[in-house]
Amino acid sequence: MDSLSNNPSQATLSKFIARCLVAAGIRTADAAKTADLMSQADLIGQDGHGVFRLPQYVKRIQSGGINTSPSINTLEERTATALIDGDNALGHLVMSHAAELAMQKAETTGVAWVGCRNSNHAGPASLYAMMPLQKDMIGLYVAVGSANHLPPWGGTDMLLSTNPIAVAIPSANHPPIVLDMATTVAAYGKVKTAAQRGEQMPEGWMIDRHGQPLTDPARAAEGFLLPIGGPKGYGLSLIFGILAGTLNGAAFGRDVIDFNADSETVTNTGQFVVALDIGAFADAELFKKEIDEVWRQMKSSALLPGHNEIRLPGERLAAVTQERRAHGIPVAPELRERLDVLADELGVQRL
Amino acid sequence: MDSLSNNPSQATLSKFIARCLVAAGIRTADAAKTADLMSQADLIGQDGHGVFRLPQYVKRIQSGGINTSPSINTLEERTATALIDGDNALGHLVMSHAAELAMQKAETTGVAWVGCRNSNHAGPASLYAMMPLQKDMIGLYVAVGSANHLPPWGGTDMLLSTNPIAVAIPSANHPPIVLDMATTVAAYGKVKTAAQRGEQMPEGWMIDRHGQPLTDPARAAEGFLLPIGGPKGYGLSLIFGILAGTLNGAAFGRDVIDFNADSETVTNTGQFVVALDIGAFADAELFKKEIDEVWRQMKSSALLPGHNEIRLPGERLAAVTQERRAHGIPVAPELRERLDVLADELGVQRL
Numbered sequence: 284m285d286s287l288s289n290n291p292s293q294a295t296l297s298k299f300i301a302r303c304l305v306a307a308g309i310r311t312a313d314a315a316k317t318a319d320l321m322s323q324a325d326l327i328g329q330d331g332h333g334v335f336r337l338p339q340y341v342k343r344i345q346s347g348g349i350n351t352s353p354s355i356n357t358l359e360e361r362t363a364t365a366l367i368d369g370d371n372a373l374g375h376l377v378m379s380h381a382a383e384l385a386m387q388k389a390e391t392t393g394v395a396w397v398g399c400r401n402s403n404h405a406g407p408a409s410l411y412a413m414m415p416l417q418k419d420m421i422g423l424y425v426a427v428g429s430a431n432h433l434p435p436w437g438g439t440d441m442l443l444s445t446n447p448i449a450v451a452i453p454s455a456n457h458p459p460i461v462l463d464m465a466t467t468v469a470a471y472g473k474v475k476t477a478a479q480r481g482e483q484m485p486e487g488w489m490i491d492r493h494g495q496p497l498t499d500p501a502r503a504a505e506g507f508l509l510p511i512g513g514p515k516g517y518g519l520s521l522i523f524g525i526l527a528g529t530l531n532g533a534a535f536g537r538d539v540i541d542f543n544a545d546s547e548t549v550t551n552t553g554q555f556v557v558a559l560d561i562g563a564f565a566d567a568e569l570f571k572k573e574i575d576e577v578w579r580q581m582k583s584s585a586l587l588p589g590h591n592e593i594r595l596p597g598e599r600l601a602a603v604t605q606e607r608r609a610h611g612i613p614v615a616p617e618l619r620e621r622l623d624v625l626a627d628e629l630g631v632q633r634l
Numbered sequence: 635m636d637s638l639s640n641n642p643s644q645a646t647l648s649k650f651i652a653r654c655l656v657a658a659g660i661r662t663a664d665a666a667k668t669a670d671l672m673s674q675a676d677l678i679g680q681d682g683h684g685v686f687r688l689p690q691y692v693k694r695i696q697s698g699g700i701n702t703s704p705s706i707n708t709l710e711e712r713t714a715t716a717l718i719d720g721d722n723a724l725g726h727l728v729m730s731h732a733a734e735l736a737m738q739k740a741e742t743t744g745v746a747w748v749g750c751r752n753s754n755h756a757g758p759a760s761l762y763a764m765m766p767l768q769k770d771m772i773g774l775y776v777a778v779g780s781a782n783h784l785p786p787w788g789g790t791d792m793l794l795s796t797n798p799i800a801v802a803i804p805s806a807n808h809p810p811i812v813l814d815m816a817t818t819v820a821a822y823g824k825v826k827t828a829a830q831r832g833e834q835m836p837e838g839w840m841i842d843r844h845g846q847p848l849t850d851p852a853r854a855a856e857g858f859l860l861p862i863g864g865p866k867g868y869g870l871s872l873i874f875g876i877l878a879g880t881l882n883g884a885a886f887g888r889d890v891i892d893f894n895a896d897s898e899t900v901t902n903t904g905q906f907v908v909a910l911d912i913g914a915f916a917d918a919e920l921f922k923k924e925i926d927e928v929w930r931q932m933k934s935s936a937l938l939p940g941h942n943e944i945r946l947p948g949e950r951l952a953a954v955t956q957e958r959r960a961h962g963i964p965v966a967p968e969l970r971e972r973l974d975v976l977a978d979e980l981g982v983q984r985l
Contacts, residue, residue, distance in 0.1 A: 363714035364744030364914040393715030394747040394908075398915055421877070435944045438935030450873045460876070462869040494938050512862025518813040518947040521932070522801045525811070526772070529924050530915050536931045557745075563715040564749055564881050573880050580887045581872070584789030587845045593786045596869040 290611025291634060297322035299622070299634040300337055306629035307344045308351040313376055320375040320410055325612045328603030329407035329463075331472035335618060336404070338625050339543070340373065346546040349373060349403060355380050358400075363392040366531060367399045371549050374405030378554055382414040382422070385558035389420055393563030398531040398555040404429045404542060405554060408449030409463035409600065415451070415558040416459055419567040422451045423557040427528040429550065430541040432471050432508045436517035439492050441507055442536050445470055446523040451597070453561075454574035458601030466520040467508040474503050479617075528553035641962025642985060648673035650973070650985040651688055657980035658695045659702040664727055671726040671761055676963045679954030680758035680814075682823035686969060687755070689976050690894070691724065697897040700724060700754060706731050709751075714743040717882060718750045722900050725756030729905055733765040733773070736909035740771055744914030749882040749906040755780045755893060756905060759800035760814035760951065766802070766909040767810055770918040773802045774908040778879040780901065781892040783822050783859045787868035790843050792858055793887045796821055797874040802948070804912075805925035809952030817871040818859040825854050830968075879904035 291299070300318035305311055325333030343349050353372035357365050365384055369377030381397040388395035405411065408424045415422035428444025435442060445465035452460040469488040477484050478500035489497040489506045497506040510516025528535030533553025540550045561567040581593050607613075614622070619634065626633040642650070651669035656662055676684030694700050704723035708716050716735055720728030732748040739746035756762065759775045766773035779795025786793060796816035803811040820839040828835050829851035840848040840857045848857040861867025879886030884904025891901045912918040932944050958964075965973070970985065977984040 359915055361742070361744030361911075361914045363746070364911075366915045391712070392743055393712030394745060395714070396745040396910060421881075434938075435932040435935050435946075437938055437941035438932070438944045439938050440935035442931055442935060450877075452873070452876055460873070462873050464863075464866045464869060468863055492938075494940060511866050512815075512819055514945075514947075515815045515862050518815060521928075521947065522803070522811070522813050525803055525925070525928060526801075529928065530772075530912070530921065532916060536928060559747060560712075560715075561881070563712045564710055564717045565883060570881065574876070577872075577876060577880065577887060580793055581786040581789070584786050584791035584793060587785075587788055587790050587841075587843075589845060590788035593789045594865075595786075596865075596872065 290613050292611050293322045293326045293607070296325060296334055296612055296634070299626075299632075300334055302631040303337060303341060303625060303629050304344075306631045307341045309344065309373070310352065313373065316379065317373050317375040320379060320406060322612075323410060324406045326604055326607050327407070327409065327600050328607070329409065331470075331476070332407040334614070334622065336406070338621055339546075341625060341629070343542070343546045348547045348549065357384075363388055363395045365395075365397045367397060369399050369402035371401050371403065374403035374552060374554070377402040378405040378411050378424075378556065379414070381554070382411045382556045382558070385556050386415050386418050386420060389415070389558040389560045390418070394557065394559045396555060396557045398527070398553065400531045400533040400551060400553055401549070402533070402552045402554055403550055404552065407463060408447045409451065409461050411554075411556050412449035412451040412463070413459065413461060416453045418558075419453060419561050419571075421453075421559040421561060422449075423559070424449045424554065425523045425527045426554040427524050427533060427535055427539065427552060428465075429539075429552060430471065430543055431539050433467055433510060433517070433520055434507055435521070436510065436514040439507070443517070443520045443524060444539060445508065446520045446527065448519075448523060452574060453571050454578060455568070455571035456575050457578045458597050460574065460577070460595055461597030461600055463596070463600075466516045466523065467510050468516075469508060471508065474500050474508075478503065527555050531555065641964050643962050644673045644677045644958070647676060647685055647963055647985070650977075650983075651685055653982040654688060654692060654976060654980050655695075657982050658692045660695065660724070661703065664724065667730065668724050668726040671730060671757060673963075674761060675757045677955055677958050678758070678760065678951050679958070680760065682821075682827070683758040685965070685973065687757070689972055690897075692976060692980070694893070694897045699898045699900065708735075714739055714746045716746075716748045718748060720750050720753035722752050722754065725754035725903060725905070728753040729756040729762050729775075729907065730765070732905070733762045733907045733909070736907050737766050737769050737771060740766070740909040740911045741769070745908065745910045747906060747908050749878070749904070751882045751884040751902060751904055752900070753884070753903045753905055754901055755903065758814060759798045760802065760812050762905075762907050763800035763802040763814070764810065764812060767804045769909075770804060770912050770922075772804075772910040772912060773800075774910070775800045775905065776874045776878045777905040778875050778884060778886055778890065778903060779816075780890075780903060781822065781894055782890050784818055784861060784868070784871055785858055786872070787861065787865040790858070794868070794871045794875060795890060796859065797871045797878065799870075799874060803925060804922050805929060806919070806922035807926050808929045809948050811925065811928075811946055812948030812951055814947070817867045817874065818861050819867075820859060822859065825851050825859075829854065878906050882906065
């Protein structure tokens with residue numbers, strides 16, 4: 284009850300994030316835009332990618348690892364593509380710029396693919412995949428993860444990241460279908476959460492350097508994540524890393540900076556976003572009704588013993604969003620303490 | 635030795651396939667094009683998708699399930715997109731047309747996305763993803779599989795297929811990186827192969843309707859395939875099915891025809907291909923050298939106990955292609971017998 288009544292609204296959370304970012308040296312408009320996207324991440328239930336990241340971002344800004352006066356430029360451009368230089372801005376600024384450009388281009392060309400270099404961690408993949416939904420477009424987003432936790436299949440050198448993909452598809456009377464997934468069985472954030480809670484991990488998330496299951500998250504540094512489907516997940520991570528990193532002149536492989544361990548070195552993070560205009564293929568209203576029918580078909584499947592419902596990707600996101608719009612965003616006591624310390628250090632009003 | 639010396643070259647195999655298709659009623663030029671692609675499937679080691687499929691295709695043609703005089707049309711077009719109506723042609727004709735159109739468009743726009751409806755089984759996904767390589771483009775291909783073997787996560791109604799994805803990326807001095815994967819742990823073809831050989835399947839490929847592991851491939855009809863990464867693979871299959879099927883006005887979900895069981899009903903298969911021009915983002919020659927460096931980095935990783943090398947997706951494909959170019963394409967005795975019967979029935983010269 285007490286914690287519920289203390290839950291900030293997205294607007295309150297956004298204002299708090301913005302004043303911290305401004306105090307750290309980010310320009311007012313940039314801080315407002317980043318804060319809006321970070322608080323949206325919390326609103327949609329991506330707790331590991333919203334305000335939780337603020338102390339880390341501020342530390343990086345203060346260490347000179349982020350450009351506080353960036354000029355985001357287009358380096359290469361064709362009618363349906365662009366390569367953006369993020370000028371080491373906060374990733375949210377780079378990727379929202381990229382998504383907007385992709386949507387603008389796709390309106391005439393039907394599809395657009397915009398890649399970025401010199402970007403940074405931009406929060407949850409689904410944020411950018413969902414932006415094109417407002418224009419009746421399908422969105423697709425891929426990022427090179429901000430730390431390598433995955434070796435090539437059969438190896439032990441951590442050359443790959445969880446390299447997530449998100450795809451968002453609108454419907455008429457249901458929530459959009461939003462897939463947002465790492466190419467590993469567990470995202471590294473889940474390992475950190477297990478460590479914080481003192482819980483063991485299930486077998487299948489990680490192995491150690493001898494190939495044995497690693498279930499103690501406190502020993503996570505001794506092992507690495509496992510890809511989905513074994514060599515298939517390795518293949519997906521490799522391909523996504525090349526498309527989001529190498530193709531854009533961004534870091535991939537040994538060049539990826541572990542932004543959890545290093546707050547100073549420029550990360551040169553790479554990402555790309557694709558906007559696909561539904562109207563180039565179908566009547567958008569009819570298509571959205573067909574996605575309702577996809578919902579209906581999947582939901583109506585008979586159930587496997589031990590399961591009590593079929594869920595569609597994006598269903599939990601929609602439910603959490605509705606709940607948090609109505610009742611605010613829960614902030615765990617330890618996180619609130621860290622945010623209070625941060626606010627005091629920055630000399631701004633607490634959340 | 636004997637079997638080795640009997641191995642047909644790709645040219646010999648292609649001519650055999652073409653004369654069978656012509657005898658079955660396919661137009662000469664269409665038969666030659668399809669035969670070239672089918673024999674390429676064998677050449678690159680995709681044994682389950684080449685001449686192996688010929689008896690099934692001929693049966694479908696003879697049953698009226700394929701249009702032998704198709705007119706492949708563009709239904710919708712923007713500068714970077716097209717929606718193709720395959721007019722129920724052989725899938726190889728539809729998808730090679732689509733890939734060529736995508737390459738042509740991407741040359742100016744930078745990226746192009748071409749979707750198809752009223753197509754058919756088109757062989758291995760990698761064939762179409764690899765076509766753009768010849769123009770220094772990256773290729774991407776996704777198909778709705780030609781039979782549903784996968785329920786939504788937690789369900790038992792087979793509403794989804796293995797919906798494969800292929801992505802091809804060129805390098806300078808190494809083979810191209812070619813990922814070609816089903817969204818299930820095992821493709822259904824591997825189950826069929828195990829059944830033919832009388833082998834058991836490992837746990838993790840299939841479960842039965844009670845959720846128990848199914849390892850006897852003779853009982854495959856009693857169960858279903860498992861997706862990679864559990865709900866993640868289900869999510870990928872769902873998204874790929876919508877993008878390749880629903881968006882194109884092609885079959886998805888309950889509308890998918892099991893083309894192994896039914897040779898007459900029009901399948902309305904959906905696929906799409908994306909061509910991404912490397913030159914829109916980077917100097918193509920430099921990029922290909924960077925992919926060589928990706929090869930080098932992955933290959934140089936220390937090894938996990940029990941593994942003796944790191945492989946890249948496409949490495950086996952390249953090795954098999956080289957071997958078969960030099961020594962011909964092995965045709966298993968049972969398959970050769972089936973092809974002899976087919977040739978005799980069609981009144982054409984045997985392989």
